Every structure is written in structure tokens, then in C-alpha cells.
Amino acid sequence: MSFEITIRPSGHVFEAEDDETILEAALRQGFALPYGCRNGACGSCLGKVLSGEVDHGPKRPPALSEKDEAEGKALFCQAIAMSDLEIEVREIGAARDIVIKTLPCRVVKLNRLNHDVMEMQLKLPATERLQFLAGQYIDVLLKDGRRRSFSLANAPHRDEFLELHVRHVPGGVFTDQVFGEMKEKALMRIEGPLGSFFLREDSERPVLLMGGGTGFGPLKAILEHAFEIGVKRPLHLFWGVRAKRDLYLDELPRQWAEAHEHFRYTPVLSEPQAEDAWTGETGYVHEALLRQYPDLAGFDVYMSGPPPMIQAARAAFAAAGLPEEQLYFDSFEYGEKVSG
Known part of the structure; x- marks a missing residue:
């Protein structure tokens, strides 16, 4: 048995079988919805069910809060259609034609x-x-x-x-x-x-990028791409690690800062060691970002790193005025993604 699913605001329509998730059905038919982990842990695929019913299974996924559920939201990587649906979710045109x-x-x-x-x-x-x-x-x-x-x-x-x-x-x-x-x-x-973590090139807003640990990897790729295609929007990278020895490619963003006037770099240590002789930012990386940018309403924010960092930053950034649609993230455990 299959159900018809209409995406708002685009009006695109696809069909989902009763044994596949909404995300699986959309991707199978060429519609690129946002997603990361595909196991309900990261929240990248969160959207709203405008009409119809979905089922998340016997246990609510970790990234779907009671508040989200009460507001009619769903995680499309886990939700299965129980009827014809209208859903509200961003589509990602840039990823649509890429073959997995x-x-x-x-x-x-x-x-x-x-x-x-x-x-x-x-x-x-x-x-x-x-x-x-x-x-x-x-x-x-x-x-x-x-x-x-x-x-x-x-x-x-x-x-x-x-x-x-x-x-x-x-x-x-x-x-x-x-x-x-x-x-x-x-x-x-x-x-x-x-995954759906990549630079949105159609925006003109300045960009803040925040990485934790090896979350630097996808941000490195995004920044190298931005420099290559000539993006001139202000770009500011915050990279949070425990101690100085964990900044494994520290010289690279420092070189970018010298080569590109519109790029800034702020490393942040949460547990600096005595031998680090550290005089830079310390503490949680998202708090360091907010000290420099207390009002995020006019920014696009990209962040990648472990789930606790992502969860803390999402709440703090929303409180600082960042609209949900201007936040992009890749949440993963080191060595094993639960998202990037």
C-alpha cells in the first residue's frame, strides 16, 4: 500500500510505501530533503506534518522532543506515512542530482x-x-x-x-x-x-562556522570550496578542542586568515594545559562564538561535532535570535557518526 505525500511550499508530490520512511521514499524519487544520520539522533530531517498521520515506531527518536511532537513535527528519517500527507520541509536543490x-x-x-x-x-x-x-x-x-x-x-x-x-x-x-x-x-x-550539510551559496548573509574536534573536517571542505568559488561573504571559523595538541591542522586556518581578508579564525580550548601557555579563547566553543556575536539574527551558522555540542549550541543560538532555517549542522560521535 502506498500513500501520496505533498511537500510544502514547493508542491512536489511523491509516493511512500507503507514499509519505508518518508525520507527513503523522497530520496528514492529524486527529492532531496535535509538529513544527516538517518537514525533519528541528529534532528537534521525535522519537519512539520501539516495533514495526515505518521508513525515513529514504539519509541520516540532521540532528536524528537515532546514539544516537537506536540507541535506536529516529525523526523522524516524515522517517520512512516500512515495516510496521505502534506509536509512542510526545506528541499535541497543542489543535492538532488547527485548519485549515491x-x-x-x-x-x-x-x-x-x-x-x-x-x-x-x-x-x-x-x-x-x-x-x-x-x-x-x-x-x-x-x-x-x-x-x-x-x-x-x-x-x-x-x-x-x-x-x-x-x-x-x-x-x-x-x-x-x-x-x-x-x-x-x-x-x-x-x-x-x-548528508545535507553543505554551503548554501544562494544566501548573502555572513557565515559563522563552528567545529568540535574532527568536526573541523567538513568545515575545512566547505571553506576550501568557498575560497575556490570566490565567496566574498564574511566567514568566521570557531574550532573547539580540549588542549592545544588537539588542534591538529591549526596552521591551515591561520594561513587562510592571512590569504583572505574576509576570513577569521578563533580556536577555543576547553581544557588548556600548563604547557600550552594559552592566551586565546577558553571554555565551550559555542559560548566563545556568542561572546563575539551575541545577536545571530543576520547570520548563517554551520556547525559540526559531537551531539552534546550541537544540542547546547542549538538552544543557545536560538535564544540569540538565530532563525532555525539559517542553522545547518552535522552531528556525530567521534569515529561513528550519528548524523556529517
Whole structure:
């Protein structure tokens, strides 16, 4: 049995089977709705059900609050149509024609960036290229059927290799392998590109970017893309880590700041060490951002990092006047995305 779903405000119509989520049905028919994790944890796919009924299953997904549910909102990565629907959600025209592929690849470089982050470069077969938007992610398909998601840290104009920033999670099935036994020339399979985290080029608002830990990776890709296409809007990157040694590519945004007058960089340490002799910003990275920008109404904000950072920042930024439609985020656990 299938149901007709109408997207507002576009008026686009698609059909969903009774055993697939609304997001799955939309993507299958070429309509790009916002999403990140596809497991109900990040909230990127949140939208409103204007008419009809949906079912989220026996347990409310983590990113859907009681308040959201009371207001008729749904997580379309989890919701299944129980009737014909009208839904209100943003569509992403830029992602619509990108094909998600499953491809073999070879590890061509493993570069230790610091004590717990590895840069991994992947090479696709000579006859293949992965079309993607800066900020999207891929899934690494493990032999046991599990998958691990990592943001692409390179911009599309540099797509000879796919660049991943992998943080070591002790005991992690995949990251233990990356930091232990994996060698260059190893073969893997990937699926992608995935996610709806990328720069909206049709906006003229200044851009604030905020990363936590390896959340720097997709922001690096977005910024390199912005510089490449000549974006002249003000860009300000805030990067939050624990101590100075965790700023694994600190020299790169400093070089960008020297090369581009419209770009600023603010690193933030939450637990600076005595040997850091740190005189810069400290504390939570979203609070450092708000100290410099207490009114966010006129900005676009892009943020990527662990769920606690994302959750705290969403509430704080909304209180600072940031409209929901001007916030884009990629929420993930280190080593295993629950979103980027």
C-alpha cells in the first residue's frame, strides 16, 4: 500500500510505501530533503506534518522532543506515512542530482596528524569519480555488514583522493584497525555521498562556522570550496578542542586568515594545559562564538561535532535570535557518526 505525500511550499508530490520512511521514499524519487544520520539522533530531517498521520515506531527518536511532537513535527528519517500527507520541509536543490554510489577504494595515504587523528586518503578506481558537495560524508562498509561514517574533508575541486579525518576511539572496531594494523594499499568499500550539510551559496548573509574536534573536517571542505568559488561573504571559523595538541591542522586556518581578508579564525580550548601557555579563547566553543556575536539574527551558522555540542549550541543560538532555517549542522560521535 502506498500513500501520496505533498511537500510544502514547493508542491512536489511523491509516493511512500507503507514499509519505508518518508525520507527513503523522497530520496528514492529524486527529492532531496535535509538529513544527516538517518537514525533519528541528529534532528537534521525535522519537519512539520501539516495533514495526515505518521508513525515513529514504539519509541520516540532521540532528536524528537515532546514539544516537537506536540507541535506536529516529525523526523522524516524515522517517520512512516500512515495516510496521505502534506509536509512542510526545506528541499535541497543542489543535492538532488547527485548519485549515491557503492564503490571500492584503496587507501593510498595514512598520515598521523596528531596523537589521535589520522588523515586517510582514499583512491577510487580510475574509471570512477565521486560527485559530492563540500561538507557531505561517506560510509565505510565493514566486512561484518556494519558501517562507519566519516565526513569528507576535501572540497569537490580536489577529488582525486577522498580525504577523511579519523579520530582514534580506543576499542573501536574500525579506528583500532586504522591506527594499528591498517597499511597503505588496503582495499575498502564505501557508500556515498550522504548528508545535507553543505554551503548554501544562494544566501548573502555572513557565515559563522563552528567545529568540535574532527568536526573541523567538513568545515575545512566547505571553506576550501568557498575560497575556490570566490565567496566574498564574511566567514568566521570557531574550532573547539580540549588542549592545544588537539588542534591538529591549526596552521591551515591561520594561513587562510592571512590569504583572505574576509576570513577569521578563533580556536577555543576547553581544557588548556600548563604547557600550552594559552592566551586565546577558553571554555565551550559555542559560548566563545556568542561572546563575539551575541545577536545571530543576520547570520548563517554551520556547525559540526559531537551531539552534546550541537544540542547546547542549538538552544543557545536560538535564544540569540538565530532563525532555525539559517542553522545547518552535522552531528556525530567521534569515529561513528550519528548524523556529517
